[in-house]
Amino acid sequence: MLPLSSLLVxxxxxxxxxxxxxxxxxxxxxxTGVLQGGQQIMSSRKLSEQLDVHRKTITQVYDExxxxxxxxxxxxxxxxxxxxxxxxxxxxxxxxxTITERKQAGFSFSTNPILKREVIKSTDKLHLDDGFPDPRxxxxxxxxxxxxxxxxxxxxxxxxxxxxxxGVLWLRQELAKYLNETxxxxxxxxxxxxxxxxxxxxxxxxxxFLKAGDTVVMGECSWxxxxxxxxxxxxxxxxxxxxxxGIIVDALEEICKKQAVRMIYVTSHHDYPTTVVLxxxxxxxxxxxxxxxxxxxxxxxxxxxxxxxSKPLLPLASADxxxxxxxxxxxxxxxxxxxxxxxxxxxxxxxxxLAYHRRIIDRQGDNMLENAIAMLLHExxxxxxxxxxxxxxxxxxxxxxxxxxxxxxxVVNFQIPEGGMSVWTxxxxxxxxxxxxxxxxxxxxxxxxxxxxxxxxxxxxxxxLGFASSTLTELEMCVEILKSVM
Numbered sequence: 391m392l393p394l395s396s397l398l399v400x401x402x403x404x405x406x407x408x409x410x411x412x413x414x415x416x417x418x419x420x421x422t423g424v425l426q427g428g429q430q431i432m433s434s435r436k437l438s439e440q441l442d443v444h445r446k447t448i449t450q451v452y453d454e455x456x457x458x459x460x461x462x463x464x465x466x467x468x469x470x471x472x473x474x475x476x477x478x479x480x481x482x483x484x485x486x487x488t489i490t491e492r493k494q495a496g497f498s499f500s501t502n503p504i505l506k507r508e509v510i511k512s513t514d515k516l517h518l519d520d521g522f523p524d525p526r527x528x529x530x531x532x533x534x535x536x537x538x539x540x541x542x543x544x545x546x547x548x549x550x551x552x553x554x555x556x557g558v559l560w561l562r563q564e565l566a567k568y569l570n571e572t573x574x575x576x577x578x579x580x581x582x583x584x585x586x587x588x589x590x591x592x593x594x595x596x597x598x599f600l601k602a603g604d605t606v607v608m609g610e611c612s613w614x615x616x617x618x619x620x621x622x623x624x625x626x627x628x629x630x631x632x633x634x635x636g637i638i639v640d641a642l643e644e645i646c647k648k649q650a651v652r653m654i655y656v657t658s659h660h661d662y663p664t665t666v667v668l669x670x671x672x673x674x675x676x677x678x679x680x681x682x683x684x685x686x687x688x689x690x691x692x693x694x695x696x697x698x699x700s701k702p703l704l705p706l707a708s709a710d711x712x713x714x715x716x717x718x719x720x721x722x723x724x725x726x727x728x729x730x731x732x733x734x735x736x737x738x739x740x741x742x743x744l745a746y747h748r749r750i751i752d753r754q755g756d757n758m759l760e761n762a763i764a765m766l767l768h769e770x771x772x773x774x775x776x777x778x779x780x781x782x783x784x785x786x787x788x789x790x791x792x793x794x795x796x797x798x799x800x801v802v803n804f805q806i807p808e809g810g811m812s813v814w815t816x817x818x819x820x821x822x823x824x825x826x827x828x829x830x831x832x833x834x835x836x837x838x839x840x841x842x843x844x845x846x847x848x849x850x851x852x853x854x855l856g857f858a859s860s861t862l863t864e865l866e867m868c869v870e871i872l873k874s875v876m
Contacts, residue, residue, distance in 0.1 A: 394432060395440035397424065408443060409450045416451065420460055420471055431461065431469045504621050507614070507842075516868050518837040519856040521693065521812030525726040527782060529766065529775045533725070536762035549761065553754050555745045557584025557733075561764035565733060568767055573694070574708035575717070580738045583745055584755050586730040588690055589615055591718045594734070595653075595688060596623040598747045604652035607645060609637045611850065613662045614842050616655050616690070625652075634805075636661050636668030639675045646683045653686040658706055659694050663843055663854050664814045665807040673706055680714040687715045693723045695776045696858070697809030698784045713737040721763060723811070724776060731755070731763055783811060783858045786865065790857040793869040801876055811858035817851050821876060827853075829875040835868055 398415050400408055419425045431437075434448040441448070452469055455461040462472045540549065556562065562579035569575045585591040592615075600606070602624030608616065610629035620627055628651075630641040637656060645651060656676070658668040668676075680687050689706050707717035713736075720732030734744065766772045791806050791813065803816045817823050827839035840853030857865060 394437055398441060400441060400443070409447050409454070412441075412447070412451045413454050416455055417458075417460055420475065425471050427471050427475045428473045429471045430467075431471065433468065502622065504618050507618070515831070516835045516864055516871065517856070517859065518835070518868050518872075519812075519859055520838060520854050521723075521810055521856040522727060522859045523723055523725065523779065523811065524782075524859045524861075525728070527775075527779060528725045529771050532766055532769075532771045533729075533762055536765040537758055540761040540765065541758050549757060553757050555749045555754055556741060557582070557755055558757055558760040558764060561731075561760045561767075562733075564764045564767040568773070569719075569735065573691075573717075574704040575735065577735055581735055581741060583734050583736075583741045583748065584760060585720075585732045585734060585748070586752070586755060587720050587722050587732040588692060588718045589619065590752070591716075591732055591734045592616055592619050592655075592688065592690075594744050594747055594751075595686075595716055596620065596625070597751075598744055599686060600625055600652060605645075605649060606653045606655065607642055607651055608655040609657075609661065610845060611663060611843055612655065613657065613690070620655070632661060632664060632666070634666055636666055636672055639672045639679065642676070643679055646679060646685075651683060651685040653688055654680075655688045655690065656706070657690045657692065659691050659697070659702060660807070660810040662690075662692070663812075663852075665810045665812065665854075666805075667703060667808055670703070673703075673709070677706060677709060677712075677714070681712045685714070689715055689717050691717065691719045693810050694719060695724060696780055696783055696811060698780070698787060699808040702809065707735060713740070716740070721772075724772070724779075729759065729763075731759060779858075786857045786860070786862065787813075789862050790855075790865050790869075793865060797869050797873045798876070812854040812856040815853060815855050817853075819851060821851065823851055823853065826872075826875055830871055833871045833875065835871040837872075 397419060398412055400411060402408070404411065406414075416425070425431075431452075434445055434452055438445040438448045452461060456463065456469075459472055460475075461469055463469050559579060561584060562582045565582055566575075566577050566579050570577060583591075583594075585594065596619055600620075600623045604625050605628060606620045606625040607628050607630060608620075609632045611632060612629070617627060628645055630645070631638050636658065642651075642654065654676075656668070658673065660667065676687065679685075687706060687710075691705050694702060694705065705715075705717060707715040715736070717735040718732065719735075721729055722732065734741070736744070763772070787807065791804070794802055794804065794813070794815070801818045801821055803818075804813050807813055817826075824839045824841060827837055830837060837855060838853045840850065843850055843852060860868060
């Protein structure tokens with residue numbers, strides 16, 4: 391018999407019970423071949439004496455291992471490692487059992503380099519982010535109340551069980567009313583599918599409607615996540631230029647004359663990343679082209695509710711008479727990125743088709759959160775929050791732009807955005823934006839170096855500086871750091 395006491399280690403500082411520690415270590419010794427099939431194990435009495443633990447603990451370990459099939463008993467002979475286990479060549483004995491780190495897979499697979507991108511994470515530093523909301527002014531108390539109410543009240547079997555793949559009906563009903571009132575849509579709950587954000591809505595759309603080799607058109611400087619999603623779907627991506635009036639639709643028409651286009655991705659209300667608005671004449675022509683050439687218009691309306699200059703232009707979807715527009719929005723930019731509730735609006739048969747595909751990747755969303763959002767929409771709390779946030783963000787936009795003009799006017803160039811939560815800022819060519827971002831981060835300020843906006847043939851030396859998530863005092867501190875590192 392092996393001296394098990396030298397191979398088994400008990401750590402009483404761990405939360406894992408002693409019997410479980412010993413059970414796991416026994417299994418590891420068998421799996422690594424230290425204990426071989428048919429090998430006799432010392433009695434529970436002897437092992438308990440050597441390890442200085444209660445005999446009942448060792449008995450519990452042996453019983454568990456027998457139930458799992460690692461050990462077996464023979465009447466009158468003792469306890470043995472099960473004989474029916476595959477033969478394992480023993481590894482070199484160590485004083486203590488070791489657990490190998492799981493870093494490499496034991497099978498082959500290919501990786502797609504386009505998917506390897508830095509993940510934006512929250513930071514406690516000062517930030518001029520991509521254009522995120524300030525969760526400190528979000529209706530979190532009301533949301534917590536609504537979540538608790540929906541969790542504890544009503545038919546628990548219905549609320550806590552499986553629901554509609556399209557999303558909670560109450561939310562879709564309230565959302566239909568809200569979008570009809572604010573966006574000029576003419577829809578019902580059957581025209582909506584709830585998703586976990588625009589990126590999921592886009593992935594579903596690609597899964598349901600794109601084939602490898604299909605042509606997708608987008609602005610030459612556009613949202614990288616959308617581009618990566620199209621590339622991952624195997625699409626052939628073509629780009630059209632953007633000016634102060636949005637994407638140049640005439641360039642899209644020239645593409646349509648030469649080849650079939652399956653989809654165009656557009657951020658019509660606040661172009662990403664430049665924040666400019668797609669003007670009315672181009673909107674009309676874009677819809678006419680979609681009708682004529684029968685391509686899908688994926689309209690990403692990521693921050694429609696925050697428009698400061700005048701009343702926001704109605705989305706393309708409001709004028710869609712032929713069912714070519716898939717309209718996407720979310721509460722990510724309205725409340726907080728942590729609340730993953732978004733939506734796609736489309737003709738009923740499209741929603742039905744998307745729901746079939748949604749089911750194979752995500753059976754349903756968060757019923758409790760969706761019910762809570764529905765309650766806040768029904769009570770008018772989200773609408774009230776958006777009005778408050780619009781006023782607050784406008785003040786922050788004006789203050790931030792004034793700070794940039796006052797302290798950095800010789801090295802930055804920008805247009806005050808009509809809407810949205812960030813300023814598209816071009817830095818003087820003498821400024822190394824990558825190095826500037828690194829130096830700022832060392833001083834406690836995060837902002838993107840903007841290189842993912844550059845094109846192979848064109849370097850913008852520009853980035854989005856988000857103002858909405860910072861107070862006036864914080865914005866002052868941000869600009870001071872930015873000034874100091876340039």
